[in-house]
Amino acid sequence: MIHVVLPAHLRTLAGVNGTVALEIKGPPTQRALLNAIEDAYPMLCGTIRERSTQQRRAFVRFFACGQDVSHESQDDPLPEAVAEGREPFLIIGAIAGG
Amino acid sequence: MSTIRVLVGTRKGGFILTSDGKRARWSVDGPHFGGWEIYHMKGSPVDPGRLYASQCSGWFGQLIQRSNDGGRSWEPVGNAFAYDGIPGTHQWYDGKPHPWEFKRVWHLEPSLTDPDAVYAGVEDAALFRSTDGGREWQELSGLRSHGSGPRWQPGAGGMCLHTILLDPVSPGRIFVAISAAGAFRTDDGGTTWRPINRGLRSEYIPDPAAEVGHCVHRIAMHPSRPQVLFMQKHWDVMRSDDAGESWREVSGNLPSDFGFPIEVHAHEPETIYVVPIKSDSEHYPPDGKLRVYRSRVGGNEWEALTEGLPQRDCFVNVLRDAMAVDSLDPCGVYFGTTGGQVYASADGGNAWSPIVRDLPAVLSVEVQTLP
Numbered sequence: 291m292i293h294v295v296l297p298a299h300l301r302t303l304a305g306v307n308g309t310v311a312l313e314i315k316g317p318p319t320q321r322a323l324l325n326a327i328e329d330a331y332p333m334l335c336g337t338i339r340e341r342s343t344q345q346r347r348a349f350v351r352f353f354a355c356g357q358d359v360s361h362e363s364q365d366d367p368l369p370e371a372v373a374e375g376r377e378p379f380l381i382i383g384a385i386a387g388g
Numbered sequence: 389m390s391t392i393r394v395l396v397g398t399r400k401g402g403f404i405l406t407s408d409g410k411r412a413r414w415s416v417d418g419p420h421f422g423g424w425e426i427y428h429m430k431g432s433p434v435d436p437g438r439l440y441a442s443q444c445s446g447w448f449g450q451l452i453q454r455s456n457d458g459g460r461s462w463e464p465v466g467n468a469f470a471y472d473g474i475p476g477t478h479q480w481y482d483g484k485p486h487p488w489e490f491k492r493v494w495h496l497e498p499s500l501t502d503p504d505a506v507y508a509g510v511e512d513a514a515l516f517r518s519t520d521g522g523r524e525w526q527e528l529s530g531l532r533s534h535g536s537g538p539r540w541q542p543g544a545g546g547m548c549l550h551t552i553l554l555d556p557v558s559p560g561r562i563f564v565a566i567s568a569a570g571a572f573r574t575d576d577g578g579t580t581w582r583p584i585n586r587g588l589r590s591e592y593i594p595d596p597a598a599e600v601g602h603c604v605h606r607i608a609m610h611p612s613r614p615q616v617l618f619m620q621k622h623w624d625v626m627r628s629d630d631a632g633e634s635w636r637e638v639s640g641n642l643p644s645d646f647g648f649p650i651e652v653h654a655h656e657p658e659t660i661y662v663v664p665i666k667s668d669s670e671h672y673p674p675d676g677k678l679r680v681y682r683s684r685v686g687g688n689e690w691e692a693l694t695e696g697l698p699q700r701d702c703f704v705n706v707l708r709d710a711m712a713v714d715s716l717d718p719c720g721v722y723f724g725t726t727g728g729q730v731y732a733s734a735d736g737g738n739a740w741s742p743i744v745r746d747l748p749a750v751l752s753v754e755v756q757t758l759p
Contacts, residue, residue, distance in 0.1 A: 299423060299448060303464065333464040337448040341468050342490065349447040383447040 292323060292368070293378040300338070300381070304331040309378055318373035320352065321364035338381060353380040391758040392714050393458065394722055395439065396730055397426035400748035402441055404459045407743075411720055411734040414743045420462065421453065428495050428709055428752040431458075435503035436756050440522060442493040442508070450492050452508075452522045465522035469493070469510055472529035478512065479541040488512045488532070495709060495752075497552035501559075509549035513540060513566040515578065528578035531564065536583055536600040543568035543603045543622075550708055551607045555614040563617065563632060568603035571619070573632050584632030588621065592668075606708040608650045610657035618660050618687070620650040620708070625662055627687050638687020643674045649711035653736060654719040658686040661721060661737060663706040671726075672703035680723070682737050696740035697731065704729070709752035716757060724750025 291311040296304065304310075312326045328335045335341065338350055346352070351360045355369045355377050371377035390409040396402065401419025420426070424443045432438040439455040441462070450469065453462040469490045480486035491511040499505035504521040514532055516525040531537075540547060548567055555561035560577040563584075570585040588602045595601075603622035610616065619626040619635065624645050626635040639645035644664040653659035662681050666674045673679060678697045681690040704727035714720035721737045724730045728747040733740045 297447075299445070303448075303451070333451075336450065336467045340449070342470065347447065347449060 291375050292318065292372060293375055294323070294327060295378045295380045297381060297383040299383065300334055303333055303337065306331075318368045319365050320359070320362060320368060323368060323379060324364070349384040351382045351384050353382060390716060392716070392720065393431070393756040393758060394730065394732075394743070395429035395431065395459070395754040395756070396724055396747065396750055397428050397441070397752035398728070398748040398750050399425055402426040402429050403744070403747060405730065405743050409716055411732060416744055417459070420459065426751065427493060428754070430496050430498055430754045431756045432498040432503040433500055436758050438498070438503040440496040440498060440506050442496055444492045450490075452493065452496075454522050466518065466524050469508070469516055469525050470527070471514060472527040476532070477538060478547065479539060481542065483541075485538070488514070491546065494548045494550045495552055497554060500554050500556055507552050507562075509552050509564065511546045511548035513547045513549040513569060515549055515552070515564055517578065530574070530579050531572060531581045534581045536569070539600055540566065540569040541601065551604070553607060553609050556611045557614050561614070561631070563607060563609075565604040565607045567605065568601060568622070570600045570602040571604050571607060571632055585635070586633065587628075587635035588626065589624070590622065592622070605648045606650050608652045608660070610652045613657045616657065616686075618650050618652060620647050620662055622646065622668060625650065625687060638683070640683070640688035640690055642681055642690050647706075648708040649706055649723065651711045651713055651721065654713045654715045655717060656684070656719075659684045659736070660686065661711065663711065663723065665705055671705040676701050676703060678702040678704065680721070680737055680740070693737045693740070695738060707751055710750050712753045712755040714755045714757045720755070722753050722755055724753045726750065
């Protein structure tokens with residue numbers, strides 16, 4: 291199982307508390323994980339990735355194993371520790387404003 | 389006794405204000421969707437328990453929420469707003485072509501006859517319709533493709549379709565308004581459209597009498613007389629007596645004819661309300677006095693309504709969707725400010741009092757009169 295930490299607004303929207311655990315079929319990539327999140331929680335469609343382009347929304351960031359992986363290809367493998375469930379995949383609302 | 393439900397969209401959530409028909413004591417429920425921008429909430433006229441809300445944020449995009457119990461509970465429905473076909477381009481601020489890009493839903497207008505049918509006015513300007521309670525949305529693309537779309541240009545607040553008026557007498561007739569393109573009408577349910585801006589004059593565009601390009605801020609009508617329209621434009625308060633075929637100015641003795649909202653009394657089709665602000669670059673009331681102006685003769689002759697409103701040091705604005713009326717007698721009038729106050733008058737505007745004073749900046753106000 292892959293563990294995902296959603297930002298507070300999206301936890302409220304999805305009606306979940308704490309970490310979300312997801313099973314991924316096939317190679318564990320960022321795209322597969324985001325697909326799994328949206329399959330499990332359809333109300334999150336369009337909130338992490340743009341509906342029209344399927345690209346990460348500008349003010350959403352991805353972190354894993356202490357690294358910002360926002361700009362990694364969606365088709366690259368997730369870090370091994372995330373894929374094996376030892377480290378969570380963090381989805382963060384970017385700090386913006388003054 | 390009747391119940392009044394005021395739906396307030398703010399920069400940081402939605403609020404539902406409720407009172408009995410005396411409109412003296414109010415309960416405040418919210419925030420719903422705390423932390424999100426609620427551009428608009430509106431109830432179905434045929435099923436008052438059915439509410440729709442436009443929820444959005446710069447981080448997480450657009451959502452549409454639906455309630456079947458008057459706002460006690462909500463469920464997210466569809467948020468896929470895909471332009472029909474190849475979106476094409478409109479003009480950018482520099483006059484160059486710019487691709488149409490969906491940004492947010494400004495206004496939701498439920499059908500007059502079907503609680504599952506609802507229209508959405510969006511930025512970049514387009515009109516969408518759902519016939520399944522908001523799950524799926526289809527663009528009425530004849531509006532953008534009738535010919536003038538490539539010449540539309542955004543106003544300072546974005547290129548938004550903010551006004552949707554459904555004609556209760558002619559079911560195929562819909563009026564919409566877009567900043568900064570102007571007003572448009574369909575007579576066939578949204579298939580074909582044409583601009584209805586003859587008589588508007590905007591000195592701030594290259595051709596002041598152009599077919600499109602006018603920054604219309606809001607249009608209002610009385611349901612008993614849908615061929616009569618009232619418009620608050622970027623500058624000028626206007627009136628049409630022929631369903632938008634022609635417009636004439638009725639700003640009259642207003643201290644400023646710049647403003648955003650315009651509303652019509654529930655029982656007096658010639659009684660209209662505006663909230664003048666100083667100018668396009670000074671979005672606050674003249675002289676620091678918050679005054680609603682009322683005309684009882686359809687424009688030109690205006691009286692200031694000040695009782696209960698701050699008459700010094702007031703520098704708030706009232707946005708285009710932030711004024712509404714109830715249908716009780718006497719008619720209640722409501723508006724919300726960018727300072728977070730929601731004011732109510734239970735006597736057609738003669739006297740006002742705040743329902744709440746410290747909400748986030750108010751984006752929209754709608755009223756339901758419940759039996």
